[in-house]
Amino acid sequence: YPQLQNEFKQRAVKPSEIKGSYDYVIIGGGQSGLVVANRLSEDPKVSVLVVEYGYFDDSYDVLDIQKVFRDTTHTKYNLTSVPQTQLGEANQVQSVPAAAVVGGGSAINGMFFNRGAADDYDNWEKLGNPGWGFNGLLPYFIKSTTLQIPDAAFAKEFNATWDEKVYGKNGPIQASIYPVQYPALKSVWTGFEELGAERQKSGDDGNAHGLFWATRSIDDRTRTRSYARTGYYAPVAERKNLDLLTGWRVNTITFDKKKQATGINMQSRDSITDAKAKITSIKARKEVILAAGALHTPQILQRSGVGPASLLQKANVPLVIDLPGVGANMQDHPQVTMIVALLPLSLVSPANYTSLAKSYLSQSSAAYLPASYSAATLKAGYAKQQKLLGSSLLRKDNAALEMPFAGNGGYYLLMLTKPVSRGTININTSNPYAEPLVDFNTFGNPADLAIAMEAFKFGRVLHNTKTISSTFHPVELAPGAQVASEKDLEKAARDTVVSTTAHLSGTASLMPRELGGVVDTELKVYGVKGVRVVDASVMPLIPGAHLCSTVYAVAEKAADLIKGRK
Numbered sequence: 205y206p207q208l209q210n211e212f213k214q215r216a217v218k219p220s221e222i223k224g225s226y227d228y229v230i231i232g233g234g235q236s237g238l239v240v241a242n243r244l245s246e247d248p249k250v251s252v253l254v255v256e257y258g259y260f261d262d263s264y265d266v267l268d269i270q271k272v273f274r275d276t277t278h279t280k281y282n283l284t285s286v287p288q289t290q291l292g293e294a295n296q297v298q299s300v301p302a303a304a305v306v307g308g309g310s311a312i313n314g315m316f317f318n319r320g321a322a323d324d325y326d327n328w329e330k331l332g333n334p335g336w337g338f339n340g341l342l343p344y345f346i347k348s349t350t351l352q353i354p355d356a357a358f359a360k361e362f363n364a365t366w367d368e369k370v371y372g373k374n375g376p377i378q379a380s381i382y383p384v385q386y387p388a389l390k391s392v393w394t395g396f397e398e399l400g401a402e403r404q405k406s407g408d409d410g411n412a413h414g415l416f417w418a419t420r421s422i423d424d425r426t427r428t429r430s431y432a433r434t435g436y437y438a439p440v441a442e443r444k445n446l447d448l449l450t451g452w453r454v455n456t457i458t459f460d461k462k463k464q465a466t467g468i469n470m471q472s473r474d475s476i477t478d479a480k481a482k483i484t485s486i487k488a489r490k491e492v493i494l495a496a497g498a499l500h501t502p503q504i505l506q507r508s509g510v511g512p513a514s515l516l517q518k519a520n521v522p523l524v525i526d527l528p529g530v531g532a533n534m535q536d537h538p539q540v541t542m543i544v545a546l547l548p549l550s551l552v553s554p555a556n557y558t559s560l561a562k563s564y565l566s567q568s569s570a571a572y573l574p575a576s577y578s579a580a581t582l583k584a585g586y587a588k589q590q591k592l593l594g595s596s597l598l599r600k601d602n603a604a605l606e607m608p609f610a611g612n613g614g615y616y617l618l619m620l621t622k623p624v625s626r627g628t629i630n631i632n633t634s635n636p637y638a639e640p641l642v643d644f645n646t647f648g649n650p651a652d653l654a655i656a657m658e659a660f661k662f663g664r665v666l667h668n669t670k671t672i673s674s675t676f677h678p679v680e681l682a683p684g685a686q687v688a689s690e691k692d693l694e695k696a697a698r699d700t701v702v703s704t705t706a707h708l709s710g711t712a713s714l715m716p717r718e719l720g721g722v723v724d725t726e727l728k729v730y731g732v733k734g735v736r737v738v739d740a741s742v743m744p745l746i747p748g749a750h751l752c753s754t755v756y757a758v759a760e761k762a763a764d765l766i767k768g769r770k
């Protein structure tokens with residue numbers, strides 16, 4: 205790839221070159237961290253340090269879209285969840301995917317690049333966050349992207365459509381409709397239509413329901429990955445006011461007596477097992493910005509004394525501010541596999557959807573929350589979420605299930621897009637420097653289990669449509685036709701559910717403090733000064749989409765807020 209050399213441009217600072225203070229210190233050079241670093245350093249008078257635990261990965265495999273699921277163990281954290289006793293015995297401990305590399309999740313993800321329905325983001329606004337609905341985010345979805353129009357012959361053959369208005373023309377991330385498709389895709393499409401799924405011009409204009417062409421974060425000119433490093437970092441790597449330090453871990457944010465953040469403590473990654481390792485302090489003259497992802501942002505806050513008081517007491521961490529929401533409200537998209545359409549619950553389960561949604565709405569709101577959600581604020585926040593989610597489940601223009609389809613006749617991923625169970629990410633109280641304890645609490649709320657069982661049944665209905673059955677003659681390999689009774693379907697769901705689609709979110713939520721929120725509408729952490737969160741942790745409700753596109757929009761909006769442009 206000689207033509208791609210520029211994509212790997214870098215100016216890695218050596219530890220000895222690091223200055224003692226910067227205007228902004230960004231924790232994490234992953235996806236959101238690089239967006240904010242780029243935008244803040246546009247002003248040459250402003251100095252920015254990014255501290256990233258991972259390293260640059262200059263392997264061309266990163267860019268090669270055929271290597272999308274290559275072995276990335278060297279660019280990931282290696283951890284598993286706590287046992288989830290509500291799941292099948294062999295399925296309780298699950299891996300927790302999280303990137304550790306410059307570019308973060310955007311460097312290793314599957315390059316699905318879609319947005320949730322307008323209703324998903326409007327729910328953020330309805331939780332008490334003016335400016336954070338779909339219309340408030342749309343300018344940032346546009347700013348972060350460039351749409352690459354597919355070849356006309358391809359578009360005609362596959363009837364591919366899109367809405368140019370909702371993408372940018374010069375945004376850093378290339379969004380394309382991938383023009384290499386199996387011809388049999390058309391038959392899968394027809395099968396969905398037989399069941400009443402509606403074709404949309406686009407899913408990214410707020411209409412993410414029914415059938416539509418989703419974009420991928422792929423630069424179609426070179427058929428390579430377009431990600432935060434190529435789009436946001438490489439073009440500005442030479443800026444002298446932007447330092448990126450790799451292979452270092454931020455331990456804590458430091459505060460003065462007035463709870464004003466003063467900077468960070470950090471140590472080199474190769475010293476983290478050494479109890480006597482040298483700790484380096486860096487001052488932040490203006491702000492410390494957390495972009496460490498939904499897994500580590502709550503851990504760093506808790507380690508710094510910002511989090512649930514009882515947890516911090518157990519861990520012997522001196523309390524700066526009691527914020528029960530740090531590490532709570534954790535959401536991901538669980539998936540059950542039966543070996544893209546975004547389907548409203550009414551389509552997945554025409555006979556039962558009203559009763560499913562109503563039975564969820566009639567639950568006592570605190571009934572299925574994790575035991576650690578003792579704070580009244582967390583319960584109040586979930587009660588408000590329950591009303592919004594319940595009514596979204598009843599809507600016909602919002603989806604409860606995602607089924608991406610490729611047209612190769614198999615492999616249906618059934619992803620629950622509106623999980624109602626809530627998990628936690630907390631520091632390990634016996635060692636806050638070990639990896640955090642992740643409890644997805646998948647199916648903690650029986651409403652998620654009920655929807656997963658309906659998803660299995662829907663897959664069978666789809667296989668039996670005239671077009672799909674006659675084109676593919678599908679044979680169900682898993683869970684298998686013998687799994688028919690409600691009891692067996694429930695067991696299959698518990699035994700096979702995958703807790704994550706690598707969409708960890710919500711652990712430092714954008715919500716009013718009295719609803720268990722952690723950051724305000726300017727993404728400032730409640731109760732302290734000079735700390736913001738700009739990553740996937742702030743999403744108060746997980747949108748019904750893969751998260752990358754929303755992370756770019758949130759980080760772009762965050763950068764404007766920090767610069768004082770609203």
Ligand SMILES: Cc1cc2nc3c(=O)[nH]c(=O)nc-3n(C[C@H](O)[C@H](O)[C@H](O)COP(=O)(O)OP(=O)(O)OC[C@H]3O[C@@H](n4cnc5c(N)ncnc54)[C@H](O)[C@@H]3O)c2cc1C
Binds near residue numbers: 234317741
């Ligand atoms: C395997 C995988 C597949 C995915 N597939 C898709 C997909 O196909 N489509 C899609 O839309 N989304 C996908 N996602 C989700 C999406 O990529 C993420 O939601 C998004 O990248 C998260 O961005 P972020 O900025 O919140 O965190 P990240 O990009 O994870 O950035 C956090 C960074 O902080 C660093 N860090 C953490 N702790 C510290 C510390 N103490 N000190 C210094 N640095 C630290 C980490 O090393 C990391 O680089 C996938 C994610 C993964 C992991």
